[in-house]
Each structure stands twice: as C-alpha cells, then as structure tokens.
Amino acid sequence: MEIFEIILGSYESFVIGVKCRFKSQNSKELELVQSFNDHVHQASIRSVSCSSKYMVSSSTDETIEVYNMVRRCHVHTILQHSGTVTSLSFTPDESHLISTSDDGSIAMFETGTWKLKKLWDKAHKGSAVSFLAVHPSGKLALSVGKDKTLRTWNLVKGRPAYTTNQSSMSAYYFFDNIIWSPTGQYYGLPLNTKLMIFNVETAGIAITIEDSNKIHGVTFIAEHLVCYGSENGSLHCYDIINKKNIWEIKIGDTRVKCLVKVENRLVTALSDGHVTVWELNDSKKPVESCSLFLDCRITCMCNNSLRKPKMVKDESDEEPEVKNDITVGVNIPNKTQIIKRKLPVNGVTNNQLKPSIKKKKSISNNWKVSDNV
Numbered sequence: 001m002e003i004f005e006i007i008l009g010s011y012e013s014f015v016i017g018v019k020c021r022f023k024s025q026n027s028k029e030l031e032l033v034q035s036f037n038d039h040v041h042q043a044s045i046r047s048v049s050c051s052s053k054y055m056v057s058s059s060t061d062e063t064i065e066v067y068n069m070v071r072r073c074h075v076h077t078i079l080q081h082s083g084t085v086t087s088l089s090f091t092p093d094e095s096h097l098i099s100t101s102d103d104g105s106i107a108m109f110e111t112g113t114w115k116l117k118k119l120w121d122k123a124h125k126g127s128a129v130s131f132l133a134v135h136p137s138g139k140l141a142l143s144v145g146k147d148k149t150l151r152t153w154n155l156v157k158g159r160p161a162y163t164t165n166q167s168s169m170s171a172y173y174f175f176d177n178i179i180w181s182p183t184g185q186y187y188g189l190p191l192n193t194k195l196m197i198f199n200v201e202t203a204g205i206a207i208t209i210e211d212s213n214k215i216h217g218v219t220f221i222a223e224h225l226v227c228y229g230s231e232n233g234s235l236h237c238y239d240i241i242n243k244k245n246i247w248e249i250k251i252g253d254t255r256v257k258c259l260v261k262v263e264n265r266l267v268t269a270l271s272d273g274h275v276t277v278w279e280l281n282d283s284k285k286p287v288e289s290c291s292l293f294l295d296c297r298i299t300c301m302c303n304n305s306l307r308k309p310k311m312v313k314d315e316s317d318e319e320p321e322v323k324n325d326i327t328v329g330v331n332i333p334n335k336t337q338i339i340k341r342k343l344p345v346n347g348v349t350n351n352q353l354k355p356s357i358k359k360k361k362s363i364s365n366n367w368k369v370s371d372n373v
Contacts, residue, residue: 004262004305005035007055008269009045011297014038015057015065017304018292020265020277032275032292040065040074049088049097050304054111056097058085064099066114069304076114080107086176087131091155092138100129100143106153118158124149133178133187142187144175150189169196181220186240188226190215195228197240209238217259221266221280229256235268239283247285251276258301265289269298 002021009015017035022028041059048057055067064078064085083102090097096117097109104126108118123129124145132143132153140161141153148167153160166175169191179188186206189196195209195218213231221227224241233252238245251268258269266278266286273294278286 003030004265004303006260006262006267006275007048007050007057007302007304008258008275008294008298009048009057009059009300010294011044011299013041013043013045013059013061014296015041015045015048015055015067016294016296018275018294020262020267020290030277030290032277032290034292034294036072038067038074040077045299046084046086047088048300048302049090050302051090051094051111053094054090054097055302055304056088056090058088058099060084062101064088078109078114080109080116080119081105083128086129087133089132089134089141091134092136098132098134098141100132102128104128104145106132106143108158120160123160124151130174130176131178133180136180136182136184142178144178144189146174148174150175177218179218179220179226181223181226183223185223186220186226188218188220190218190228195226195238197226207240207243211236214255217256217268219259219261219266221261225283227259227261227266229259229268231255233270237283246283249285257298260301260303262303262305267301267303269301271297273298 002019005017005019007015007017014037016037019033019035020030021033023031041057041061043059043061046058046060053068053070055069056064058064062081062083062085065074066076068075081101081103085099085101087100088097095111097111099107104122104124106120106123106129107116109115110117123143124147127145127147129143129145132141134141139156141155143151143153150164150166151160152162173192175189175191177190185200187198193211193214195215197206199206211230215228215230217229219227225237225239227237229235233250233254233256234248235251235256236245236248252270252274254270254272256268257271260267264280266280268276268278273296274291275294276291277289279289280286
C-alpha cells in the first residue's frame with residue numbers, strides 16, 4: 001500500500017517519481033520504489049512543484065512542463081520565459097501557478113487553463129529572480145533576486161508591497177531560496193554557511209544559524225524546529241525559540257541537496273542520488289526507515305501526496321485525445337499536433353537515467369513507469 005510519493009528533478013534532465021510503500025500487505029516495513037521517469041526536458045531540472053492534481057517542472061531549457069498526476073500524463077508546455085525558470089510555486093488554494101526566471105520576470109498562470117494572468121516583467125528591476133515562496137495564507141509571497149533585495153508581493157491586489165535591501169548581508173553571495181514555516185510565522189533565508197530565520201511579526205531576524213559548511217536543503221519540521229543539510233552530508237535540527245542545536249547526524253559523504261517533510265516523516269536527497277526516508281520523533285534523532293539509490297544527480301524535490309481541497313478549473317478534462325500543444329507567452333507557427341502521453345506500464349531501470357542530450361523534439365510519446373503505478 002502506497003503511503004506517499006515524492007517528485008525529484010535531476011541534472012540529467014529527468015523528472016522522477018518515487019513512492020514510499022509497505023513491503024507487503026501485512027508488513028510494517030517500508031520501501032522506496034521508482035514509480036516513473038520522464039525526459040521531456042532537454043537540460044537540467046531547476047524546480048518541481050505539486051498541487052493535489054498537477055505537477056510542474058522547470059529547466060534551464062526555459063520551459064515549464066505540466067503533468068496531470070491523476071491521469072498520470074503530460075498535458076501542457078508553457079513557453080513564457082526567455083531564461084532559465086528558477087522556481088515554481090502553486091498558491092495554497094491551487095488556483096494559480098507562479099514562476100520566476102533569470103529573464104527578470106515573475107509570471108502567474110491560471111491552474112487548469114494555464115493562461116497567463118499576471119506578469120511582472122521587471123520584478124527585481126530587470127535582475128534575475130532566484131526564488132519565490134508563497135505564504136501559507138496565500139495572501140503574500142516573498143521573492144529574492146540577483147539585485148540582492150527581498151521583495152514582498154501582495155497576491156490579493158496583485159502588486160508589489162515593499163522591498164528590503166539585503167546587500168549588507170550578501171556581499172559576495174546571492175540568496176537563492178526561501179522557506180516558510182508551517183503557519184507562516186517564520187521564514188528562512190540560507191546564505192552560504194548561514195541560515196537566517198526571520199520573524200514575520202517583528203519583521204526582524206529571530207536567529208542566525210552558522211555552520212562550518214555550506215547549507216543546502218532546508219525545511220521546517222515544526223513551527224519552531226528547522227532542519228537543514230550541509231555540504232559535508234550532515235543533517236541538523238535547530239530549535240528557534242530555545243536557540244540551540246537539537247540533534248545532528250551524518251547521513252552521507254556528499255551535500256544534502258533537498259529536504260521534504262511528509263507528515264511525521266522526513267525525506268532527504270543527497271546530490272549523488274541517495275534518497276532516504278526518516279521517522280521523526282519530536283525532538284529526538286530521526287530513525288532511518290528506508291532508502292533508494294537513483295543513478296542521477298538530484299537538483300530538486302517536492303511532495304506529491306497532497307489531497308485535493310476543492311475543484312479547480314481544468315479545460316484539459318474536456319480536451320480530445322489529439323490536440324495542439326498549448327503554449328503560453330509566445331506564438332509558434334506550424335506547431336505539430338501531439339497525442340497526450342498516457343502512462344504505459346513498463347519496468348524502469350537505473351541505466352535509463354543517463355541519455356545523451358539531443359536537439360529538442362516536440363515531445364516523446366511514452367512516459368515510462370514501473371509496474372507499481
């Protein structure tokens with residue numbers, strides 16, 4: 001029985017699904033199995049994000065690919081940006097998708113129709129936008145860019161609210177990530193070997209965590225507990241209120257690239273391809289539950305185990321089997337027709353994860369999956 005599924009992006013341009021499930025019907029032991037991999041992108045994956053129905057991925061090939069995870073098929077390609085698409089975020093009500101890009105813009109699309117609803121073409125004064133994170137309330141979002149500013153966006157009125165200059169904190173490095181706590185009271189900004197935690201109520205720094213190694217993956221496992229991975233393969237948990245390190249464990253020899261909390265479990269992904277599930281137990285050290293090695297270099301990860309809060313507009317439910325590939329933001333003449341790619345049931349092996357990069361075609365016809373889908 002499946003417990004949850006995570007989606008990973010790789011440097012080799014694969015989007016990979018991994019399911020966590022019980023080994024047998026009466027067993028309490030868990031295992032990780034690969035559920036699918038897709039090679040629709042032609043360059044390394046930069047971001048993946050999931051709603052209860054859709055999964056989206058972006059790449060340095062400047063495209064956003066959209067998947068219907070209920071039907072398990074690829075449905076749309078968005079060609080809005082003229083630079084690397086650096087981050088993707090669904091709003092909490094799943095009504096919109098927000099993307100950021102090295103071309104300096106932030107774009108908002110309507111979920112289901114994938115029509116462009118709002119575009120800030122010079123969101124950070126023309127500088128590349130590194131990351132955007134939506135507040136759990138869905139009323140505001142924070143973005144960081146190469147102009148070394150932190151910008152707050154009012155998503156209710158659809159306009160920028162205010163800007164904070166972070167140049168004094170990032171003299172030699174750029175912020176490239178933002179992490180909200182579960183209720184949105186805190187947000188974290190990793191910067192090289194520092195992790196700065198800000199309190200929204202006081203609009204100031206609650207605490208600055210320093211490590212001897214560069215900090216990569218970061219997530220909140222509770223409102224006052226933040227977990228982060230470092231360059232040397234160590235995993236740390238820090239109590240924001242009591243300002244002390246709770247636990248530290250060594251989980252590998254390479255950087256802890258991504259962290260995702262799924263209910264009472266923590267999923268870690270090392271840059272060398274090792275994915276591990278840990279059982280969380282309040283403030284005690286987590287216990288390893290199961291692991292899987294993927295023969296690829298992992299760049300990003302998200303949770304695909306959300307439950308649908310309400311129906312969103314979805315024109316793809318009514319579309320015929322053969323249709324024009326939908327694009328947003330550009331006009332492409334003589335676009336070839338494609339067939340929506342359903343998920344055939346095929347085995348997947350690790351040696352399929354290292355293709356040679358070829359000139360981009362329209363879209364391949366098969367999305368390879370394992371027998372366990």
